[in-house]
Each structure stands twice: as C-alpha cells, then as structure tokens.
Amino acid sequence: xxxxxxxxxxxxxxxxxxxxxxxxxxxxxxxxxxxxxxxxxxxxxxxxxxxxxxxxxxxxxxxxxxxxxxxxxxxxxxxxxxxxxxxxxxxxxxxxxxxxxxxxxxxxxxxxxxxxxxxxxxxxxxxxxxxxxxxxxxxxxxxxxxxxxxxxxxxxxxxxxxxxxxxxxxxxxxxxxxxxxxxxxxxxxxxxxxxxxxxxxxxxxxxxxxxxxxxxxxxxxxxxxxxxxxxxxxxxxxxxxxxxxxxxxxxxxxxxxxxxxxxxxxxxxxxxxxxxxxxxxxxxxxxxxxx
Amino acid sequence: xxxxxxxxxxxxxxxxxxxxxxxxxxxxxxxxxxxxxxxxxxxxxxxxxxxxxxxxxxxxxxxxxxxxxxxxxxxxxxxxxxxxxxxxxxxxxxxxxxxxxxxxxxxxxxxxxxxxxxxxxxxxx
Numbered sequence: 073x074x075x076x077x078x079x080x081x082x083x084x085x086x087x088x089x090x091x092x093x094x095x096x097x098x099x100x101x102x103x104x105x106x107x108x109x110x111x112x113x114x115x116x117x118x119x120x121x122x123x124x125x126x127x128x129x130x131x132x133x134x135x136x137x138x139x140x141x142x143x144x145x146x147x148x149x150x151x152x153x154x155x156x157x158x159x160x161x162x163x164x165x166x167x168x169x170x171x172x173x174x175x176x177x178x179x180x181x182x183x184x185x186x187x188x189x190x191x192x193x194x195x196x197x198x199x200x201x202x203x204x205x206x207x208x209x210x211x212x213x214x215x216x217x218x219x220x221x222x223x224x225x226x227x228x229x230x231x232x233x234x235x236x237x238x239x240x241x242x243x244x245x246x247x248x249x250x251x252x253x254x255x256x257x258x259x260x261x262x263x264x265x266x267x268x269x270x271x272x273x274x275x276x277x278x279x280x281x282x283x284x285x286x287x288x289x290x291x292x293x294x295x296x297x298x299x300x301x302x303x304x305x306x307x308x309x310x311x312x313x314x315x316x317x318x319x320x321x322x323x324x325x326x327x328x329x330x331x332x333x334x335x336x337x338x339x340x341x342x343x344x345x346x347x348x349x350x351x352x353x354x355x356x357x358x359x360x361x362x363x
Numbered sequence: 364x365x366x367x368x369x370x371x372x373x374x375x376x377x378x379x380x381x382x383x384x385x386x387x388x389x390x391x392x393x394x395x396x397x398x399x400x401x402x403x404x405x406x407x408x409x410x411x412x413x414x415x416x417x418x419x420x421x422x423x424x425x426x427x428x429x430x431x432x433x434x435x436x437x438x439x440x441x442x443x444x445x446x447x448x449x450x451x452x453x454x455x456x457x458x459x460x461x462x463x464x465x466x467x468x469x470x471x472x473x474x475x476x477x478x479x480x481x482x483x484x485x486x487x488x
Contacts, residue, residue: 096470150479150486228448228466232473236480237453237464246450 073098077121081105084124084132085139099229104138144182144285146235147189152284152313155336157193160311164279165200167309173205177278179268179302180286181210184221184261185230188253190282191260192239209275211266218263224253268298272305279307284335285315292323299324303339312337365483366390366407370400370423371415371444380413380444383471387484397421401429409439411483413474414461416445416452424456431460440481444469 081101082093093100102117109120112131124131147153168174178187187210194206212218231240231251244251266272268286281302287295302312303326312327314320314335320327327337367389371377374395381391392409394400398421400412412430416423423443430436440462445452448466456464463477478484 099468099470229473232466232469233476237457237477241450241453241457 073102073117077117080121080125081117081135085136101139103227103229105135108134108138144185145230145233146185146239148186148234148284149316149335150234151316152282152335153189153193155313155333156190156280157197159330159333159336160280160313161193161197163309164311165204168204168279172203174207174280175276175278176206176208176280177275177282178208178210179266179281179283181212181218181221181261181263183217184210184224184253185226185234186210186282186284187221187261188224188257189234191257192243194260195243195257206260208261209264209278210261211264211272211275213265213267215265218265221261222258222263224258225250226253227251269294272301275305277305277307278310280311280313281306282313284313285318287318288315296323299326303327306339308339308341310339312339364388364390365410366392367411367413368392368394368400368403368409368439369413370394370397370418370426371413372396372418373415376415376444380474383474384413386471387475387478397423397426397429400426404430404433404436404439408433408435411478412439412441413444413465414441416443416447416456424459427456427461428459440483442477442481444474 078098078101085093105117105120109116112120112123112134114120114123120131120135124135164174176190178190181187187208190208194201194208210218210221212221225247226244227250231244240251243254243257245254264275266275283298283302287298290298299320303324306312311330312320314337316335318335319329320337321329325340328340330336330338365388367384369377369380369384369391370393371380372395377393377395381393384391389411392403394403396418400414401421403409404412412427414423414427421429423445427441430439430441437460441460442463442465443456443461444465444467446467453464462481465473465477475484479486
C-alpha cells in the first residue's frame, strides 16, 4: 500500500466513522480491505482507492463497515477472563453442583475470539468440570461474521494479539498462512444469528452473559431496554460481564456492580426493574441530574 | 528501568524493535548474533531478550540454551521474534525454555501483547 493511499483511507475512516488509525496500522487495513477488494472484483487496495475517489459511495460504505466492526482479539482486555476463571466460575461451580450444567452467552460473539477464549478457559478447567455440561452460545448480528467464527480460521496477526503462545500450540493447527482452532474447541461453541434489539428470550436462561463492547453503539433508552431484557433471561445468581467502557450505573437497577471487579455485574436481588422502557425513561433525567 | 537485549542480525529490525521497546520504557542493549548476545549476558543479565532465530556465528536457539545454563540465566524472559513460524520451531523453542514467541512480521501491538503475557509490562487499565 502506498503512503498516499494509506493517508486517504485514514482520513476517510476518520471523517466517516470517527475511527482514528495511528500511522502504523497498514496491516489492519490490508487484512480487512484486500479480501473486500477481491470480493468486489478489484485488483487490490490501489484499485479500491481509485474507485472510491471516482465516487463509489457503496464501496465507501463497505470499507467503513469492514474497518469499524468486529474489532476483537483473543482474551481481549485480559481482566474479564481473570474474573471468569477466578471469581465467576468458582461461584457458578458451587451454585450448580447439583444441576451440573452451565450456560454461557456471548452476546457479541463477532468472529469467535471471545467465545473461543472462554472455551479454552473451560477446557483448561476440565478436571474441576467433570460431569458438567457447559454450553456456550455465540450470537452476532452479521451472518458473515458468524461464518468466520464457525470456521475458526485466523491470520497470523489475529493469533498473536492476546493469545498466549502455549494456548496457540495447544489448541490450534497451522494450515498454510492461517491457524485453525481445533475441532473439540469449535464444538464447544454454538452459533446463532441475533439482533440484540429484537426479542432474545427464546435463547433460554443463562448463568453467565458476556455482552462486551456492543452496547456502546446504542443510545441510552436502548441500553436500558437491553439491560432489562438481559436481566429477565439471567439466573438470579448469574453474572453479567460488560466492556471496559460500559456500565449499568445510572441506567438500570436490574444489575449491581460486583465489588472490586470492574466490568462484572450481578442481578439485583430486588429485581426491581421490570417496567417498560417508557416508565424507566425518567431515570435518565435523574441520572443526568447527578443522582 | 528494565533492560531488554535485542538480538537480530538485521540492523533495521534491531532499530524498529528498539524504538518500540524504548517507548515501553526499556533500556536497550543490542547484539548482532547469539555469540555477542551471550557475551552481553555474561557481563550483565537483562530482564528480557527479544531474540531472532537465524543468525550467523551462533543462532538464537543455541544462544538461549547457553543462556539458560548461566548462573541466574533462567530469570530473563526470552521472547523469540522470527520468521520461523512453523509449529515445530515454536514447540522446540518453548520446550527449551522460551517464554513467548512472536512470528514476524510484527508490530507494536504484538510486542506489547506478548510482553504483557510474560509480565514484563503491565496491562493497560
């Protein structure tokens, strides 16, 4: 990619989406836009840039979408997975000692890094989980993204961000330039297409919900609505994990923060919030007023 | 300040890696091959070694085996950084005492992720 093409793409992405790429993200652009240009029947990035300069708005939209969505990597942010191993799983194991089944939902499963990170954690805890049935359901809005997740095929760059080398060696097979996660780990994750704005009660009840870095794209009212619906399909002693920049505080009483574990929440005992969004809306004003 | 020994026969790679590591607050010592690296370690053990595999005189693997036999040589974190990206090489390196493994090409994010992995730098909060 030539420096002028890179600068053109950087500026376009900044203007169109707010995405702010630093000067050294050529690989990121290449990994996303080379496949896109091929799909569009173009020769590569120079060709793609030329078509956009000539005014192809549909290409611009595709480029923005390809660059802004699904930014994810294995064990992203690390801390939530420490919480999972050290706080969540020990409690859930005790609480489900009789039922011997645990259900986990990755509500923004994206290209699979998060559900497979959880699957690897669970595999590593196998000895404590004897006799347990563990289900991981990964959902995403995009069918294309889910297909990538199902395939479990990752580039060399993707497997080097967040994934310890020991886990790469243990749970992946090298196929050409790519790395594919092993069939036994893939089989631990079920995939479903799902829009969080729609009813998701058909998924059943969950002990653990990972809903990270997706609510940031929604307005307050929608967030409140989703939190309340998440609470309804969560076991009363379940766990909710949010992204680093996300919180329930000031939005809903359905969940309360877990002490000293950032990003970790549990349903409130009272289960106070069962009201439709219209009745909840005044809370926003109250929160904004500093309550 | 922690020290990192950057071992690569390419001066360009050494320069790129050094710049990334200096930003992460490491003091850098450079070596062009395994033999030079071993001499540097005999003088003073670094906290970390970023290590190429294929080099003249002594390769990265031979160097690591020798380093691990020095008094206190089990302490430095060794992170390979090489175009040898086959699973056989990775397994061999881990088995012989490597702590992490970077497959070239690499960038700042990968170096930071791997150094976090082995506890050389703190994860961003």
